[in-house]
Amino acid sequence: GDALVRPASSGSWLRDEDAEFFEEDAERNELQAERNSRMRQMLHKRRQVKEKEAESAPEPQVQTEEFMTVGEVVPLGRGVVDENLPPWFCPRPHVENVVLRLHEELLDFTQFMKHTKEEVEARRQWVRVIGTVCRSLWPECEIRIFGSFFTGLSLPNGDVDVAVMNVPCRPATAMKILADTMLRAGDISWLEIIESAKVPVMKIRSQACGLRADIVFNQQDGLNTSKFIKQRVKEYPQLMPLLVFIKYYLLQRGLNDTFTGGMGSYLMCNVVLHFLQRHPSLSDPRLHSATSLGHLLFDFFKYYGREFRYDQAISVLDGGYTFRKEERGWGGKGKGEGEGGWAPVWMPTFQK
Known part of the structure; x- marks a missing residue:
């Protein structure tokens, strides 16, 4: 018959092929647990930044979306923080309806995820670095921002999408020239060039701030869709x-x-x-x-x-x-x- 194995973590006998699925599932769960842990650390760190901003503001104002709101928001950074609650959570004990509580928490989450002034400025500076290098290579080129950072839908760890227009060479050639120049200057710590994509893209990470950027060349579609x-x-x-x-x-x-x-x-x-x-x-x-x-x-x-x-x-x-x-x-x-x-x-x- 089929060979049977009994994993240490399992109470039942499994065939070899089933044991492989069991091990793969355990690996996926372990990776997911690590990813969740990183997310929690990022969110708690972000809450500390938001709290400092709230403390330094004379009269903190919480902006809500142009959509239905329920009740008064407790400003971030005020009162005792419960570490067991999500870092974006604002208590509203007077709202009993579960769906309305979810509604308010979604608004709180959106507000919490908005870029801080420092995060916005860091991304703008990163774009300036890219633009300076590109103009040194192609003086007539134009640097345009598109994607989630342009639309305001970017997450805190989101990258910046940059379109370099009016470059007098093929996108694949331009990506290699730019990559070589930025590597020699020590501007980037990691890069990946994907020529096989529908729109060839160059992915890079800043050596100075760790932010990432996706760069395309002579592509207008991204600007229009954004x-x-x-x-x-x-x-x-x-x-x-x-x-x-x-x-x-x-x-x-x-x-x-x-x-x-x-x-x-x-x-x-x-x-x-x-x-x-x-x-x-x-x-x-x-x-x-x-x-x-x-x-x-x-x-x-x-x-x-x-x-x-x-x-x-x-x-x-x-x-x-x-x-x-x-x-x-x-x-x-x-x-x-x-x-x-x-x-x-x-x-x-x-x-x-």
């Missing part, structure tokens, strides 16, 4: 708190990098935007007034987890709609781009 998302954030006030939470949710589980099979920021923006465009509260003023962020978060996971038909694709253009993948030749078997399935999203690319 403007599109920024406009939708203004149009849908619910979009920012939902996105900030879901982005962190994916980051915590290592599912935020498209290159490794996860869901990147722009794709996530469109997925949440489509959900809001299709939500019943959008067309019903009475329902809209009674719909909180707590309701929307639950409905988001319900929509994509139970209701959405994955033989369909989504679009966020023209108010949002769905269509069958086959209509555009997506998702079929065989050779070509469709092999292996498609992400069911039709995103605006703003091509001329």
